Amino acid sequence: MTDLTNTVLAYKLLQSGTAIQQERQWLDRLQNRDWKDPKVRRRYESGISVIVASYLSVGTVIETLRSLEEQSLDHSKFEVIVVCNGPDDGTEKAIHDFAEEFPDFNLRVFGSDVSNAGNARNIGISLAKYEYITFIDADDQVEPHFLENSFSLASEDAVVISPIINCSESGRDENNALNTKISERSGTSVPLKEVPWVLGFNACKLISVYQLMKFKYSTKLRSGEDLVFFANLLSTSDLKVVFSEVLSDSAYLRTLSPDSVSRQPESFDFNVKQRVDCIFELRRIAVPEVNLAARQQLENAQLGFVKRYLDGHPEEAEDLENYLGSLGFLDFPWGTVNRGKAHDLVISYCFSPFSDTSAVVAEKAIAERQKYVDVISNDMSKVRRKDQSSSFLSARWIEDRIVINSAPSFAGWASISQFAEEALKRAESLSEEKSYRSLYSRALWVGSHVAAALYKRRNPHVVWTAEFSDPLRFGVDGQKRPGGLVHNNVSKSLFDVVEAHHYEVGEVETLFDLVEISTFILADEVIFTNQNQMDYMLSHYEPSFRHMVQEKSVVRPHPTPTKSSYFAVESNYNLSNSVVNIGYFGSFYTNRGLGDLFTALINCRAEERSQVMLHIFCNSVEEAKKKVDQWNLNDVVKINPYLPYMEFLNATTKFDVLLVNDISRNAGLSINPFLPSKLSDYRGSGARIWGLIDDGSPLSQQELDYSSAVGDSLGALKIISSVVEEHMDRPH
Incomplete structure (x- = not known):
């Protein structure tokens, strides 16, 4: 629209919800077609659609429009679409006056009652008529050659990045962190997957409408909607980023104010909840394998906010766990947030994501103990199906998960020994950095206790808590469990423990005998799930041995999951x-x-x-x-x-x-x-x-x-x- 009357008319029509709604519905139908078919591909004119989302911007939007009116690019090659969202603070009249001052300026103005920048930008994209799009905030400006320089580098498979200068009450800052990264790559072209950080902001980009029309800004996110929107570009494997050369008067001028997103005060809402919302949305973007690492970098940047906040406010980790449960966000990367916190070790032969009662109870025990831990477990995929959801139970307390690839076995000593020796190596390697203070293991799967016993022998200062879910030596029928022993380094190490303590324990006939007895001797604390279990298991031993175990025993029923777990x-x-x-x-x-x-x-x-x-x-x-x-x-x-x-x-x-x-x-x-x-x-x-x-x-x-x-x-x-x-x- 080129005159004041049409500009204001368009704005009024949108407020009445008639003509613009019909136009958007028609454009949506076009967008939902298969654009790979050249017969139905919508034609866009050669040029740039500049989209300005305006919210309560009466004091700034005119300077934005003035910087666009002063562009060196032929004015027939670009349009400006202003989408006013939310209540009118006088912006309508200001634009009315500007249009009257520049009647030949290609300005189109629309409005929406919804106060949401993402929704406003979606409207702008759907109404664009040129083949390239750039976004400018209503309190920012661009230098005179910004559009011309960007357009000269444009192509359908490229994201053009221009210099960005921060402007504040202190003046212009050309050496800001973002512009420094952009300037280092001036004049180069690289695959998008190598520089995913360029997706984290709206400013200083020029992108083909054919790329952007495939996606929509989230209207639910309260911040970071630009990051998630542009991250959708990673769903295409062959896009490149073209960094403009640093030319005179071609930069984007970003205004920094006290309420800018980059200057938000620290809070659980902004630093944790809103960042988690972004990560949740990022995870929903299907990207080719070649771009997975790039998406992970975007996630990690958001996780950095979460980690820094929780490092300073550890008492609010439970609030995050509850929030994740409300979202159903079961695979949140707690390990990254917990980096550097684990000083305790858990060895659980069967652990999540494998579906097994022993795995689930071990997870609940970790949550109940409330210690940050590393977990060493075995690959149980040959004998147990996976249930990824159960990891939610204990994830809040886990830093590193180490999975040993040994043949799973309940009573095969060779396989159990292989697991134990490999688990010992990994635990020793980790402990060089982390200096573990305590060790927890749980059995009915005896590999847990075997590996823990080996580690305890090497590290006697570490406090070992060993839990028995059920009687080990005897089954549900009251008969001895069969389990042949193979004489190897592992069995020799455990026999050495038994012989060194000179208890009368009877004949050690099975692997279950050996593991139960050596665990009773070496562990600093023994946990039983009920008094009957303790009485029954210890009834098979002579009084002095029984007394020794009782002195360090605790009866603890299976833990109950956290409340949030029931609604995740x-x-x-x-x-x-x-x-x-x-x-x-x-x-x-x-x-x-x-x-x-x-x-x-x-x-x-x-x-x-x-x-x-x-x-x-x-x-x-x-x-x-x-x-x-x-x-x-x-x-x-x-x-x-x-x-x-x-x-x-x-x-x-x-x-x-x-x-x-x-x-x-x-x-x-x-x-x-x-x-x-x-x-x-x-x-x-x-x-x-x-x-x-x-x-x-x-x-x-x-x-x-x-x-x-x-x-x-x-x-x-x-x-x-x-x-x-x-x-x-x-x-x-």
């Missing part, structure tokens, strides 16, 4: 509000209490049965469905596969009652030493807990909302009746 991943599993929903997560065995529950459901009164739904999540879905068919319970029992751990946590919050059961103990076990780890997960769900218990078991000693004995179907029936009655009494 939303489960889409649907539950009816019209019935009592009972959830069971675990292996499907009708002889472990579920048979009692099935019997109870069959014997329910019809009105009670119609008010109950049992949801079973297990690994043997088809077998479970057959059993439900045989019992004729399809109307009240639903069978589902296991859920990923973090989704499981969220699902538990949706149930009315959660069911946990004891093992079916046989005559080989004098006492029940097993406490189901699921109980600790249920604790944080907010649901009521129903235990199917073995008399005297650790579970029977816990605080439960409901309990019935394994084998007592009448007791289960009474609980169902009670639960239904409570449900009927609650308002819905």
